[in-house]
Amino acid sequence: MEVEFAVLGDVRVRLDGQDLDIGHARQRSVLAVLLAEAGHKVTAAQLEDRVWGERAPRQARNALYSYLFRLRTALRDVAGFDIAHRNGGYVLEVDVETVDLHLFRRLLGQAHEAAEGRRALALFDRALRLWRGAPFDELDSPWLAAMRDQLQKERYTAQVERHDVALNLGMHAELLAELTTATAANPFDERLAGQHLLALYRCGRRVEALTRYRTFRARLVAEIGVEPGDQLRRLHQRMLASQVPPPPAAQRAEQNQEPVPRQLPAASPWFVARTRELGLLDKARNDAAGVVLVTGTGGSGKTSLALHWAHREARRFPGGQLYVNLRGFDRVGKPLSPADVLHGFLEALGVPAEHVPAGPDARAALYRSLLARRRALVVLDNAYDADQVRPLLPGGADCLTVITSRERATDLITHEGAVPVRLTVLEEIEAVSLLVRRLGPDRVTAEPDAVARLLAHSARLPLALAVVAGRAVANPAFPLSALADELRDERARLDALDAEGTTSSVRAVFSWSYRTLSPEAARLFRLLSLHPGPDASRFAAAALAGIDMSRTRTLLNELIRTHLVDEHRPGRFRSHDLLRVYAAELAELEDTDEERRTALHRCLDFYLHTGFAAERHLAPHWPPIVLATAQDHVPHPPVNDYHQAMQWLTTEHDTLLAATAAAVRAGLDVHAWQLPWVHSTYLSRRGHLAHRAESQRTALAAADRLDDDFARATSRQLLGRAEILLGDQDQALKNLRHALDLYTRLGDTMGMAITHFSLSSAYDLRQCHTRALPHAHHALQLCREAGDHAWEAFTLTAIGWYHGKAGHHAQSLARCSEAKPLLDRIGDRDGRAHNLHCLARAHHNLGQYTEAAQGYRDSLALFQELGSPYLEATTLDHLGDVLQAAGDHPGACDAWTRALEILEPLAHPDTVEIESKLLDTSARR
Template sequence: MGVEFALLGDVRVQVDGRDLDIGHARQRCVLAVLLIEAGRTVTTDQLVDRVWGERAPVRARHAFYSYISRLRTALRDVAGFDIARRGGAYVLHVDAGTVDLHLFRSLLGQAREATEERRALALYDRALRLWRGVPFEELDSPWLASVRDRLLAERFTAEVQRYDVALDLGMHDELLAELATATAANPFDERIAGQHVLALYRCGRRTEALTQYREFRARLVDDTGVEPGDQLQRLHQQMLASDVPRIPSARREDEAPGPVPRQLPAASPWFVSRTRELDLLDDARDAAAGVVVVTGAGGSGKTSLALHWGHREAGTFPDGQLYVDLRGFDRVGRPLRPADALQGLLETLGVPPEQIPTDVDARAALYRSLLARRRVLVVLDNAYDAEQVRPLLPGDVNCLAVVTSRDRLSCLVAREGAVPVLLTVLDESEAVSLLARRVGPDRVAAEPDAVAQLVAHSARLPLALAVIAGRAVGNPTFPLSALAGELRDERARLDVLESDGTTSGVRAVLSSSYRTLSPDAARLFRLLGLHPGPDADLFAAASLAGVEASRGRALLGELARTHLVDEHRPGRFRSHDLLRAYAAELAESEDSAHDRRTALLRCLDFYLHTGFAAERHLAPHWPPITLTAAQEHVAQLPVTDYDRAVEWFTAEHDTLLAATAEAARARLDVHAWQLPWVLSTYLSRRGHWAYRAETQRTALAAADRLDNDVARATSHHLLGRAEILLGNQDEALEHLRRALDLSARVHDTTGMAVAHFSLSSAYDLRQRNTTALVHARKALRLCREAGNRVWEAFILTAIGWYHGKADQHAEALAHCAEAKLLLDRIGDRDGRAHNLHCLGRAHHGLGQYTEAARCYRDALALFRELGSPYLEAKSLDHLGDALQAAGDQPGACRAWTRALEVLEPLAHPDAAEIESKLLDTGVSR
């Protein structure tokens, strides 16, 4: 994941090139202060003062804690980012290289220490390109305003130092315009005045240089009464005596000019943003990288990027710009041969046709010789592979080759040291900007909802947006909502996105990539269009295709090289919506209905059987179901322990939800009720109770279609437990009673016991303690009949909890202690965590607050290990109660504050009760 924290302009955070929502202005202000002070410990009082100054509201500290919590949530997936609390202070841990302000200062330090002037200039340029505007201009903070003034001064100093280096390198021609602007903006700065005068003189404009000096001196004397310093006066005397050291221009005026090609096609007038990619191209130029490879899917705007940058930087390559369309992925014809490309390049460089060698290697050698000591940009567009490109690369470090391709050209990166620039789809704001530029800002602003739909239906692919814009411009009286309506149907979307030409529509561009695939890779691409989730791992893809994992890896590699899939995280592959639609369209036309259904079954079997194995690590005590047998050729992914199981569920959460819905849609009813069972424990632990209820309703409908009482009993039970967590106690009781009846009908003793256990929980939440105990004791009797010691321990703990709620704390302690003996032998962490929590409550009720706090701390540590944030928060809440009862008010407030931080992402109503406890203490959170 690539992350950038931007302070040198408006405050923002970008992850993989896309802006992250970091909240309103005051919250961004908190983040800005922390980023400025990254790595340094700052007290809460200092932070509050820097955010609000003298205008801090009464509850500023409370608001500050809230902002800290929200920032932690918003940035929780950013590797290496951590806001740590140390007593009454905070310290932000972050990679300084990801914060533009700290990177700016680091680059300046390197530039000033560099012994080679060209490297120093490249470092200055890289540092100054980090600036996007005036820092913190949108934020209202006196402290940040003072930091802004210091930063602007640092930038000014860096610009002046860069001018010195550039002048030493003979870049006086290129600097004249900049120095004229700088002189006008800083009319009394003697150093800039001297640089401007010197540049004019070295450009052969001695009279203008002397005039410039006289005007500066007069201005300085008239306004300040001070003469110029010794250095500037000495330069003036040297100019009068024509004794200023002459440095040749970096343009090498002594060389024969030769032909200067200007071959770049016109750049698109609708090019937008791509700031990160343009910066990478700038860095490659400054570092004399030699080769840049711009890769991305068909229609992602690779050529537009290369041409936009090439025209912008034409002055950096005074000896010309060459362009070749290598036709690597043309719908018709073959890729251009290197020999033919070299023929055209040599003729452009002035070589008569009869003097061009016939041998490819000889042509390449002559081509490199002609480019030696020149500064030329070579754009090699639409390359098929590295072998086509390699003979066309210049050999001189002053030249730069920009290669665009749908292939990743990895061997150019590995062997030639090419700089890779990966072009993905536009982010939402960029896509809207493109439409506004093409269609008109007023028309876009008038229909924001329709524009949002157009952006979504285009998958933010520049080519698709261009086709949409073309249709809108061609029908200026049509509302944009009408065009959005045409694109709403996924099956017809590619038809709508065909342009007037047969080779420039979205389907045609995607087809030209598809046609390059091997038959097996093409089949996998088609079948990935059937995959239900947002992305797939290697094993799911291999299962779809019915191949070994090693073969699946090779085929995915082929698809990734041509950007028909994107490995957006290690081992996880996805395609944008238009590629998925195209793949599904191909599958429907080229694969039989039987083959498609069999592939989907293999995919669902992979998720079902892997999920079952993972669930057994999460809740081994829960009564298992009997799985449907897997198809042949389903990949096996070993899930070896609890942590691996949680990782797998976290990665596959969205896909498992989508797989459940797809199984129901396809009437694969066994999968439609068993996949929700697989998901149930994970969803409960993570607080996703609405999803748990939704999937169990899907399961229950499938069980009814199957007319399967075991499936009905299981689904009613799990749906009832989900309704308990959602607070829908009437619905919970109805489902749990039905589960109990069905379990009795199929003679499932353990199922009956667990149903009684769940009924006891439901009645407990309705404050019907006696009824809860009746069901718990029935559950205990049935468990002992079945010989299920794990559930016996769970139910003993529950009985202890109910006694505690009735203020029968001695009885509660006795039942929990009996359960603990069983759990110590069994080793079930989930059971032990609940048991410790219940023991804590019993000790609290008996006035044993220290022992209660110990139990709560041990319980919350286990709940944290288990990945159960709601129960972790409950333990923290009760820990706070115990600490308050023991007289440790600060400790209680810390526990409650941490409980709120855990609950906030869950949006749970319990947070209000904890908040009120904090307010009652009079101590700010």
């Protein structure tokens, strides 16, 4: 996870290249102040003064609390970020390296300490590139305005200091235009004037330098009434005597006597942004990394990036720029041999053809010797593997080699220290920029919906977007919606992106990578297109292919090396949408219907059986179902405890929902009702209530198709429980009554007990306590008949809860206390957490605030262990209530704030009531 906090321009936060929404200007001002003071305490009064100044509104403190809460919520996914409340103030805890202001100052410190001029220059450049405009742009408090002025002075000083370093390196010609502009903007700065005069003199413009000195002196005397300082006067005397020394580091004469190759092909005129990747290339150059490896799937724009950057930075490599297309993944022909490439490079470096050594090792040695004296850039495009490029790497510390390849070539990273730059698809804003550049802003902004569809259908792959843009340019009368419609059908999408059959078509480019695969890896690539979710684990891949885990790892590594599959997170594999379409197209051509159906069946078996094992750790008290028998060669990953179960279900959440839909499409109705069952507890515990209800509706439809009464009863019962939590009690009662009838007909005692328990919950939430209690007592009787102590304890807790709702708090305490030893004996943490919560509420209503607060805290700890955010938030809300009643207003506000932080991402309606309590209490403070 890569985060950037930026204040040197407009205030923004970027996470993995995406801007986060940090609110309106006043809320951004709060963040700006905290970022400027990162790691230091700022009191609420200081925050008010720095955000509003003398214009603070009457309710500024309440607004400040609200802004702090909303910032915590907006930035909750940023690792290492926290706004901590300490000793009457707020401290922003963040890695200062991620804040551009603090990084700017650190880089300047390193530049001042650098012993070598080029290192110092690189550090100054990196620091100054962090600036995007005026600091805290558009924010208007007096404190921020003063900070803005201070920072702009620091930037100006850094620019002037950089000029000194560059002049010492002999870069007077490169600096001249910049210094001319800077002196015009700052006509009384003597240091800047001296730098300008020195650059003019060293560029052979002595007369102009002397004239400018006289003009500067006259202006200084006339408008300020002072003479130039000693340093500037001494420079003037040396210019008059033609005794200005040469630059200390100017050593260019020798290089200029040798041929300087300029082999870079033209860069694409349509290149867009790629800010993160360009930054990595810049960093590699600054750090003298030596080798950069740009990788990505076919059509991701590797060559465009490398050439754009190479042209932009060419002036930094006065020893020349060498380029070769190594043809590693060309449609026809073989990759170029290193020996042939070296022959061409040596001739470009001035070695006569007859003097080029015959053997490859001798050629490589001479090549390295020639580049050892130069600061050169070498671009090795379209490399096949590490062995092809290793002989082409210069030995000189001042050279930089940029390699592009579809092959991951980890050997280069491991042994040559190559800096990896991995290209994925374009960010949405970059993709839109590409279309705007090709088609013009009017055409793009006129059809935003069509543009959104074009981006989706092209997977934001640069090559695909280039084909789309080319067709739009060639047909200016066509609406973009017509082009988007052509791409709608997945089966015909690659045809539409064929670029009239040229070798630049998307399908052709993908095929060059596909044809390098072994037969087994090619089969796995095709079968991965059947996977229902957004990404797959190794186990899911093994299930699809029906092979062991060791072989699966080997084949996945082969797919990763060629960028047909991306390991975007450890152990998680995916391809972008166009590659999936391509793989599915190949699967239909090369694999039979039966092979594809069997592979999908194995995959769904994997999710069903692994999900069941996970569910048993979450809710062992639920009566189990009898699963569909798994086919052969279905892996069973270890799910040994609650933590592993929650981790697996969290990772596979989206895939389990998609797997249910895939089971319906494939006619596998047993999977279609059982997958929602294994997912149900997790969805409830995580607060995904709408997903739980929808998946149970899918399960019920499958049960009806199977004409299976047990499946119907179970699905209706779980659907009713989901509807209870969603607040739809009428529909919940309808489904639960149906489920009760079915369980009664089947003679399923625990099914009837749990359904009575659920009916009691539905009536309770309708405030029908007199109807809730009979169902709860009926459930208790059935649980005792069945000897199920877990559900007996749950039901006793529920009866205690209903008594409390009816105002019978002593009875509530008695019933919950009766359940406690049962729960202690069976060790069920979920039931124990609910029981503690109910006991705490009884103590609260009996005025026993100390016992209530402790009970809520104990319950909260268990809900946190269980990973149940909704119940955690509910407990925090009630803890806030009891602390407020006990007179601990700060403690109450803290509990409510934590509850809001949990509930807001869930879009839960309880947030309104909790926020009201928080604001009311803050106002009284």
